Amino acid sequence: MEIAENINALFGRTTEQISNAPRSLDILPIGAQARVTGVTGSGAIARRLLEMGVVPGAPVRVIKAAPLGDPIEVRVRGYHLALRRTEAKTISVTSD
């Protein structure tokens, strides 16, 4: 956890520089706070994500990754959600 935060601080500047460009949720570092800008894809999973409140404008926070690095745990609308990185990739976010 701490290490992740340190790494964050180290790369803080780079993060800021590209903060306005939309990125996907899966590359956010642990502990990062961001806002959803959209969900790509058209299958059942995109629908499920939207139904569960991962819609444009919703704040998300990356809480942690599972022991083998995948899936990740995010916090959205006050609850916790586990997602694989492949699913997280379909969620675009901007840091704010």
Added chain:
Amino acid sequence: MSSVLESPSLDSQNADAKHAPARPLVIALAGNPNAGKTTLFNSLTGLRQKVANYPGVTVERKEGSWTIASDLRSARLIDLPGLYSLDAASMDERIARDVLTGNIPNLPAPDAIVAVVDATNLERNLYLVTQLLEYGRPLVIALTMVDLALKRGLEIDANELAESLCVPVIPVTAQQRVGLDDLSKAVLRVIGRKAEGARWRLSDCTECELMALMSGGGDSIDRQTALRTLYADELPQDDGLREAIESARERLAHINVNWWQEPLIARYDWIEQISSRAVKKHAAPRLSTTERIDRILTHKFFGPLILIAVMLLVFQTIFSWANLPMDLVDKGFGRLGEAVGSLLAPGLFRDLLVDGIIAGVGGVLVFLPQILLLFFFIAILEDTGYMARAAFLMDRLMRGVGLHGKAFMPLLSSFACAIPGIMATRTIENPKDRLATIMIAPFMSCSARLPVYTLMIAAFFSGRKFFGFLSVGALMIMAMYLLGIMVAIGVAWVLKRTILKAPTPPLVLELPPYRVPNFLTISQMMISRAWLFLKRAGTVIMAISIILWALATFPRPPQANVVNNDAAVAQATKAGEESETDAGVKTAPGLAGQSGEQLSQSYAGRAGHLIEPVIRPLGFDWKMGVALISSFAARETLVSTLSVIYNVGKDRDSSSDSLVNAVREAKREDGSPAWTPLVALSMMVFFVLAMQCMSTVAVVRRETNSWRWPLFMIAYMTVLAYIASFITYQGGRLLGFN
């Protein structure tokens, strides 16, 4: 009562139903998973529930009667599985939706829906509510978890919420029975009144398209129907309408590629407006208790260690805690057998009762304590929220074999029983992933195998300990469980690359907050499980015991009839040559020898002899063959059959471990022991892998809607079991065991 009559009835059908005493009111509980539906259900019905099984649909839904007003009548209250939306993705959601929309035969559409809304998760819970509003059935909101929300600094204004949604909102605390009266009054008030509908709007272009659809064509449709058809998965049958929809979609897609997301996003926009008015946020602790617990339980390093420790603990306690009650049950049946034996005159009837029924059923009932403990642990793991964490920790490994993280939970509950496990696969969206999970679920060692493992271990591996506290028995059991898991992984790997080839399934899984388990729910579940088990022991196992006793007793040799009727029959089911030693005291040696012969000549004996050449390479003799055949009906019958064959009901002077001793002392024709540790191990391996449960076969048939899969399941599992057992026994012999 008066308020009911005053309420304006827009829905004439419901208004009629209200006055017709013939049909009680139907009320459904709907809500997100974990919102507190079952807790509310239990409080409202006071546990007066029955498991309703709706024909035609593969559902067991809980239904209870709710005394909705003391002077009026009771309503049928239906508890449903949790769902996030009415656009159902998985099978259990589809079932819940069908009940809500009245698409289930023999169940009328609910007269009112109680939407259970978790106050700590207001926005996501309101999504389902907006859909229910659109659907238009009379609706009341029961707001649960208000206490938890307050702890998190969320204060919810129920009046404000009710005003925005135009439906009654009743805060309830089901466990303390707070708000239940208000809830029944509100339900009675809304019956016959349509909900007003959600007032969210789409973009101008989309609204224009909707208007066009509503007015276009011959018969006009309302906004709701237009909206539903425009965004539905399937296109309508009607040619004119289909064309209109197709071209509308094309235009919408031109403006926005993700056109289909618009209503979903619009609903959340509306919800956000409502919640910003109805929710006051106070300062809350930075880290919730759940997050603090998860720092350890899903920790990169400690998480998996704790998962292993938890599983070890479960097996160890099942094995050691259950001993005392098991002894009591065993002794009780021993006494009962003695008492009945001494009360009745010797004869066929006494033998049927003592050797057949009491020995057979008692042999299985002994395992009730263990099974209850297993269900107790599974219920605790589920109720606390740890099960979802286990799925989170295990997902990467599950994905390695092409399975869904969500498959972890059905597989875990298959350790209790494959049937609820297979039914739990309904949460998996993709049919191929679901099938793959169903096909491997029976490899999880279910509670019906425990009696077999326990008997084998008690007879041949008991008493030793590792590190002073881990018994060899517990480790052996764990090894059997692991064997099942390993084979399941292998089979899943093969299936997912051959007949069930599909891309790796996605995972979107809520990690619910940790909760102190509700012991009422848990004890309720244990009671219903115990009841099922007892019913099975009283019906299937009893029937098999009687049939087996008869098959082992008849045909009776003519000589015995003449010489000494009773003695011959009493010996008839004695274990083969073994009876020569201890029966010799009571009867003439010649006769005892003949009664060993008698079992061998009986129908059961002939069947056992028939398959003996096939099972001999596994280390089994013909008597085990008899038990093996009967165990294909249900696994635990192995124990009852052995009880009947070795005739423990007769063993008056033995200790409580009568069957254990009988197994230890059983001999083959050549006088060598029938069972050795290696034979016992081979038997356990066979039981880990073989498909020996007719109820599971029936459920797989029901869930897959074809005979192909259950037959395939029986075939490949039994072949695997044979091979593994063969390798165990022959390999063991090569290594010098016998």
